[in-house]
Amino acid sequence: xxxxxxxxxxxxxxxxxxxxxxxxxxxxxxxxxxxxxxxxxxxxxxxxxxxxxxxxxxxxxxxxxxxxxxxxxxxxxxxxxxxxxxxxxxxxxxxxxxxxxxxxxxxxxxxxxxxxxxxxxxxxxxxxxxxxxxxxxxxxxxxxxxxxxxxxxxxxxxxxxxxxxxxxxxxxxxxxxxxxxxxxxxxxxxxxxxxxxxxxxxxxxxxxxxxxxxxxxxxxxxxxxxxxxxxxxxxxxxxxxxxxxxxxxxxxxxxxxxxxxxxxxxxxxxxxxxxxxxxxxxxxxxxxxxxxxxxxxxxxxxxxxxxxxxxxxxxxxxxxxxxxxxxxxxxxxxxxxxxxxxxxxxxxxxxxxxxxxxxxxxxxxxxxxxxxxxxxxxxxxxxxxxxxxxxxxxxxxxxxxxxxxxxxxxxxxxxxxxxxxxxxxxxxxxxxxxxxxxxxxxxxxxxxxxxxxxxx
Numbered sequence: 001x002x003x004x005x006x007x008x009x010x011x012x013x014x015x016x017x018x019x020x021x022x023x024x025x026x027x028x029x030x031x032x033x034x035x036x037x038x039x040x041x042x043x044x045x046x047x048x049x050x051x052x053x054x055x056x057x058x059x060x061x062x063x064x065x066x067x068x069x070x071x072x073x074x075x076x077x078x079x080x081x082x083x084x085x086x087x088x089x090x091x092x093x094x095x096x097x098x099x100x101x102x103x104x105x106x107x108x109x110x111x112x113x114x115x116x117x118x119x120x121x122x123x124x125x126x127x128x129x130x131x132x133x134x135x136x137x138x139x140x141x142x143x144x145x146x147x148x149x150x151x152x153x154x155x156x157x158x159x160x161x162x163x164x165x166x167x168x169x170x171x172x173x174x175x176x177x178x179x180x181x182x183x184x185x186x187x188x189x190x191x192x193x194x195x196x197x198x199x200x201x202x203x204x205x206x207x208x209x210x211x212x213x214x215x216x217x218x219x220x221x222x223x224x225x226x227x228x229x230x231x232x233x234x235x236x237x238x239x240x241x242x243x244x245x246x247x248x249x250x251x252x253x254x255x256x257x258x259x260x261x262x263x264x265x266x267x268x269x270x271x272x273x274x275x276x277x278x279x280x281x282x283x284x285x286x287x288x289x290x291x292x293x294x295x296x297x298x299x300x301x302x303x304x305x306x307x308x309x310x311x312x313x314x315x316x317x318x319x320x321x322x323x324x325x326x327x328x329x330x331x332x333x334x335x336x337x338x339x340x341x342x343x344x345x346x347x348x349x350x351x352x353x354x355x356x357x358x359x360x361x362x363x364x365x366x367x368x369x370x371x372x373x374x375x376x377x378x379x380x381x382x383x384x385x386x387x388x389x390x391x392x393x394x395x396x397x398x399x400x401x402x403x404x405x406x407x408x409x410x411x412x413x414x415x416x417x418x419x420x421x422x423x424x425x426x427x428x429x430x431x432x433x434x435x436x437x438x439x440x441x442x443x444x445x446x447x448x449x450x451x452x453x454x455x456x
Contacts, residue, residue: 002115003094004039005086006049007168007195008032008101009073014225020055021223022101023062026233028261028278030062031223034104040067041108042115045094048086049101052076078192080184087181090174095119098195100168102222104232110219113212114171121176121208122199124149125169127217134224135165136196138211146209149196153189164211166196167220176207252291266302290324298329301337318354336371353396365389370396370414378403381410 012021022032032049039047047068051059059070069089073082083098090096097114099106110125117123124146126138136149137159149166150159172180180198188194202209214220223229240263241254248267251257256273263277266285275289279297283289287300290308298312301319306312310324314331321339323329329341332349340357341347347364353371358364362375366383368391369375379400381392392406395414400406402420410424415431418424422436 001091001094002042002044003046003048003090003096003174004042004044004111005083005090005096005098006032006035006039006047006068006101007079007082007098008035009050009052009055009076009082010102011052011076012102012224015229016226020052020058023055023058024223024229026104026223026229027236027259031104031229032101033062035099035101035106036063036068038106038108039099039111042097042111044097044111045091046089048089050082050086078190079195080181080193080197083177083195084181084193087174087178092174094174095171096174096177097169097171100222102224103168103220104223105216105219105221105236106167106169107214107216107219110167110169110212110214114169117171117212118208118210119173121172121210122202123171124199124209124211125167125171125214125220126164126211127167127214127220128163129165129217130163132160132163132165134222135220137162138164138166140164145203146199146211147203148200151188151194151196165220167214168222169220170195170198172198176202180207261296272308284319293324366408367392367394369394370398372396373398373400375400376402376404376420380405382407 008022010021015021015024023030026034048071049068050071050073053072053074056070071086071089073085095115097111114123114125134152136151137155138146139148139150139159141147180201183201184193184197186192199209218235221232223232237259240259241257244263244265245251249265250270252272257271258276261277261279261281263281265283268285269283269287271289272291274292276294281295282299284300284302286303288305290306292309293306294311296313298315300317303319304317304321307324310327312329315329315333317335318337318339320337321335323341324343326343327341328346330348333347334351336352336354338355339352340359342359344360345358345362350364350367352369355371356369356373358375361377363380364375365381366389367381373394373396382405383389390408392408392410394412397415398412399417401418401422404418405423407425410427412428413430416428417433419433419435422434424434428434
């Protein structure tokens with residue numbers, strides 16, 4: 001039985017933040033969430049995440065309560081002390097793999113290697129780095145056997161030249177782990193209980209120690225400050241972008257594409273520069289996304305176009321629609337096929353039927369718009385009475401003239417024609433012309449107030 005312990009109690013002072021390091025956002029989720037996903041992909045029976053008590057509220061807000069077992073480390077007394085807090089929660093016959101919570105590129109394969117490589121002893125996942133600074137070094141004897149892990153702060157100049165490093169991933173049975181943890185000392189520069197000391201203790205008691213290497217050294221790359229956070233995000237984003245391009249997505253400039261969520265595309269999609277993707281986004285075949293646009297949790301149909309600087313959030317867009325430029329589609333909106341939403345139009349929690357259009361400068365909120373209906377420039381649905389939101393229902397083939405005001409709750413019959421400048425306060429029950437403007441008057445010999453004040 002596999003159980004995984006994640007070390008995540010460190011404050012991460014180099015982040016210079018009120019937010020604990022592992023809860024800083026990386027792409028679309030906290031650093032720790034990336035690690036937990038990799039751990040869960042290795043199919044453990046349980047996942048124990050060690051945190052400070054002050055992190056509990058944030059942890060519960062961020063993660064599904066059933067996904068992990070939160071274990072508190074009351075005082076920061078080293079990685080060995082942290083693992084000791086988890087021991088009572090681990091099943092007696094379990095194989096334990098220990099990982100660090102700040103290595104978001106860790107793979108499930110490395111965790112599985114750690115669990116299976118040396119069932120009668122300890123398995124250390126290692127890597128060869130050109131610059132091993134900051135990592136614990138794997139020290140071997142003349143026969144190539146591991147004798148200890150030397151932490152960077154405790155290493156001599158000779159030891160610091162070693163390029164093989166500890167990844168932070170260690171596999172060991174609970175029985176052996178508990179025996180070795182009870183023997184930890186504070187013989188180190190930090191005067192703490194180091195988890196890595198279990199390797200030397202195992203060698204001294206002739207418990208087998210074996211190493212396995214990661215396939216990609218980036219896997220073990222930890223995050224300690226905001227520079228490293230940005231560097232890791234760049235690596236992860238580049239991987240996702242390359243995968244999308246191989247599946248048929250055209251990016252006008254991959255270096256100016258900001259993918260922070262999950263994007264699924266059909267063939268022949270084109271994404272222009274400075275586009276931001278967040279959450280779950282799906283594009284049908286032949287979709288075009290213009291420069292500067294933002295898509296969050298949105299699905300866009302085949303051959304639709306989102307023109308420059310438009311924002312779409314939690315919306316569904318049908319086939320051959322045209323959005324923007326400078327349009328905003330807010331949550332709860334559904335556009336049928338061939339809908340046109342033009343520049344400076346905002347649509348919120350509304351449904352627009354086939355070939356409906358609002359070409360410019362309109363607000364549509366909490367509305368149901370029928371097929372082939374035209375919403376003129378400056379038209380608005382007044383959906384909020386100061387206390388509650390109300391619905392506007394407009395039938396098919398309706399013409400809503402420029403600067404019309406539709407005060408909800410309201411129903412407009414199919415085929416109605418609302419003249420420009422009309423304020424509609426009552427249901428329109430037939431396909432009629434609706435006009436509510438006051439009659440135009442011309443007042444002769446009228447003198448403006450500014451002129452009047454100057455007259456004697």
